[in-house]
Amino acid sequence: MNEDYSAKEFEEKYTYEGNDLGVTFLENKIQFKVWAPEADSVSMLLYNDGDVSDEDIQEEIKLIYDTKGVWKTELSSDYEGKYYVYKVARNGDLNIACDPYAKAVGINGDRAMILNLSKTNPEDWDKDKNPFSGKKITDSIIYEMHVRDFTIDKSINAKYAGKFLGVCESGLKNSNGISAGMDYLKELGVTHIHLLPIADYGSVDEHCEDVYNWGYDPKNYNVAEGSYSTNPADGKARIYELKKMIKTLHDNGIAVIMDVVYNHTYETSFCMNKIVPGYFYRMTSDGEYSNGSGCGNDIATERSMVRKFIADSVKYWAEEYHMDGFRFDLMGLIDVDTMNAVRKAVDDVDKEIIMYGEGWDMKTAVSKPDTMMAKQENACKLDRIALFNDEFRDGMKGSVFEYDEKGYISSNTENTKEILNGVTASPEWADSPQQVINYVSCHDNHTLFDKVELANPGITFEDKIRQNKLAALILFTCQGGILFHSGEELMRTKVDEEGNFVHDSVRAGDKVNSIKWEDLNKEEYYDVYTYYKNLINFRKLHPSLRFADSESIKENIKVAGNDGGLVQFYINASAVEKNTKKICVIYNPTKEDKKISLEEGKWKICCDYKKADCDGNREVQDYVTVPAVSGAILIQ
Numbered sequence: 215m216n217e218d219y220s221a222k223e224f225e226e227k228y229t230y231e232g233n234d235l236g237v238t239f240l241e242n243k244i245q246f247k248v249w250a251p252e253a254d255s256v257s258m259l260l261y262n263d264g265d266v267s268d269e270d271i272q273e274e275i276k277l278i279y280d281t282k283g284v285w286k287t288e289l290s291s292d293y294e295g296k297y298y299v300y301k302v303a304r305n306g307d308l309n310i311a312c313d314p315y316a317k318a319v320g321i322n323g324d325r326a327m328i329l330n331l332s333k334t335n336p337e338d339w340d341k342d343k344n345p346f347s348g349k350k351i352t353d354s355i356i357y358e359m360h361v362r363d364f365t366i367d368k369s370i371n372a373k374y375a376g377k378f379l380g381v382c383e384s385g386l387k388n389s390n391g392i393s394a395g396m397d398y399l400k401e402l403g404v405t406h407i408h409l410l411p412i413a414d415y416g417s418v419d420e421h422c423e424d425v426y427n428w429g430y431d432p433k434n435y436n437v438a439e440g441s442y443s444t445n446p447a448d449g450k451a452r453i454y455e456l457k458k459m460i461k462t463l464h465d466n467g468i469a470v471i472m473d474v475v476y477n478h479t480y481e482t483s484f485c486m487n488k489i490v491p492g493y494f495y496r497m498t499s500d501g502e503y504s505n506g507s508g509c510g511n512d513i514a515t516e517r518s519m520v521r522k523f524i525a526d527s528v529k530y531w532a533e534e535y536h537m538d539g540f541r542f543d544l545m546g547l548i549d550v551d552t553m554n555a556v557r558k559a560v561d562d563v564d565k566e567i568i569m570y571g572e573g574w575d576m577k578t579a580v581s582k583p584d585t586m587m588a589k590q591e592n593a594c595k596l597d598r599i600a601l602f603n604d605e606f607r608d609g610m611k612g613s614v615f616e617y618d619e620k621g622y623i624s625s626n627t628e629n630t631k632e633i634l635n636g637v638t639a640s641p642e643w644a645d646s647p648q649q650v651i652n653y654v655s656c657h658d659n660h661t662l663f664d665k666v667e668l669a670n671p672g673i674t675f676e677d678k679i680r681q682n683k684l685a686a687l688i689l690f691t692c693q694g695g696i697l698f699h700s701g702e703e704l705m706r707t708k709v710d711e712e713g714n715f716v717h718d719s720v721r722a723g724d725k726v727n728s729i730k731w732e733d734l735n736k737e738e739y740y741d742v743y744t745y746y747k748n749l750i751n752f753r754k755l756h757p758s759l760r761f762a763d764s765e766s767i768k769e770n771i772k773v774a775g776n777d778g779g780l781v782q783f784y785i786n787a788s789a790v791e792k793n794t795k796k797i798c799v800i801y802n803p804t805k806e807d808k809k810i811s812l813e814e815g816k817w818k819i820c821c822d823y824k825k826a827d828c829d830g831n832r833e834v835q836d837y838v839t840v841p842a843v844s845g846a847i848l849i850q
């Protein structure tokens with residue numbers, strides 16, 4: 215492995231700044247460029263088929279060295295539709311690799327496809343718009359979901375079950391005629407869906423129909439995953455179908471965020487590692503791959519051409535697929551300069567695109583001294599990039615790793631500080647509510663419903679519902695961006711065949727992971743769904759729950775009390791609203807009903823432990839009783 219890749223000399227000699235790596239369609243010809251510094255020769259092998267089982271090479275074409283480590287060639291337009299790989303000779307080794315800048319690939323992503331992307335656009339693509347335009351990240355209500363989980367349940371008979379086109383299928387209903395799929399999302403009222411990885415990943419063989427994975431194992435960064443298309447063997451299908459999904463969601467008022475994994479790759483046989491061995495990864499002093507990610511390798515984001523690769527890739531998704539946001543997996547393994555370079559690249563497309571990530575503090579063998587990582591403590595160095603508030607998450611339900619640890623909703627009032635930091639979107643590391651994503655559960659770890667049971671063995675079904683509802687009431691009255699795991703509003707559970715709750719369902723299959731649409735037929739489940747729906751509606755109606763800056767929060771939110779874990783605060787709604795003067799929010803996580811005094815005047819109850827009906831037709835004055843393990847929202 216070359217230790218000089220991070221040296222100034224190497225970077226000065228080989229940092230290429232052009233925006234034409236990969237395939238470029240020019241007038242009557244097609245240009246190919248690949249970055250392969252220190253290679254002895256580079257050629258491309260052309261095929262008629264994208265499947266590696268077809269070994270029939272049609273042609274081998276030599277590339278010529280251009281500049282800054284870049285090799286190039288040009289072919290006539292007749293080559294469109296062919297597949298190719300690069301053959302790179304270096305220090306006596308010959309490596310075959312897919313194009314790291316491939317934008318279309320054959321089945322399983324082993325060969326790149328020569329495809330003019332202008333032919334992959336759905337109807338009216340040029341008129342497509344971000345439905346969230348004009349709003350801020352603090353206005354977002356994000357629904358984190360998995361493409362396959364969403365429509366694979368047989369009860370809804372989706373035509374495109376488990377596929378991109380399933381996500382945007384309208385008219386889906388469960389056996390009782392209750393809306394499912396996209397119609398359900400519209401009724402629920404979320405502003406964004408956040409999709410678990412949808413870029414090409416390696417763990418699912420695209421020849422098979424029934425293999426399950428979340429997709430945190432990147433193979434081709436600039437291509438859609440084939441198993442979510444109706445025909446993975448047709449390089450065009452996955453691109454068209456993903457765009458069609460995005461267009462349909464946009465037309466229905468739902469913005470789309472993709473989960474991106476630029477911290478590690480599926481395998482170190484990743485194409486760029488074959489073209490420039492060792493360049494893409496961090497190595498330890500023992501010569502091993504650094505493994506802060508726990509996935510076998512860490513990407514060396516601090517190197518100039520890796521940074522460029524990531525910025526180019528994110529910009530490409532924003533531009534070509536009209537993505538409205540990006541969620542960065544293990545962002546704490548990516549350096550601050552790279553994240554800001556990504557922000558700048560994305561701004562060229564649309565400044566309103568949302569960015570957030572997992573800013574965990576993680577060990578990794580960075581290759582340059584003084585590299586600052588994109589973790590919580592460096593949040594103020596990140597330009598318009600938000601981070602997950604895990605202190606709030608664990609404060610609410612107990613540590614995700616200590617299964618039996620109770621959180622605030624389970625009457626553990628020691629966590630009141632973390633809850634208040636969520637309410638005001640002000641964990642220690644954040645400068646502004648626009649840097650905070652509050653959440654209680656996501657795809658990782660137990661579902662909220664399962665965690666509540668694990669932390670409270672023997673708990674009754676009714677009490678589980680109370681805790682779930684209290685969690686929802688707290689979440690939707692917090693400042694900052696809001697995210698929740700798909701199905702949290704349906705008391706989602708992930709149980710294996712032995713009846714155990716699944717902590718990590720990455721490979722657990724459809725039975726464990728699918729959204730169970732039939733649950734909506736049960737009264738209690740429909741009730742919790744309605745509770746979420748009404749809270750979402752309430753949040754959207756009240757901009758004072760969504761202040762965009764810390765000053766407004768400090769000025770307009772007054773905590774009236776938090777004795778013994780009982781939280782009461784007032785929001786000066788009149789600062790930004792016409793019809794509401796004040797909002798009073800109360801959380802009672804204790805095991806006793808509490809009689810709580812109110813500021814003077816009449817108050818309308820908009821939400822209590824039973825209902826979040828929003829019309830506020832019940833009035834109280836002077837005090838209100840908030841039952842054990844529940845909350846209340848009142849307005850005047």
Ligand code: CA
Pocket residue numbers: 322323414415416417418420433439440441
């Ligand atoms: Ca794949």
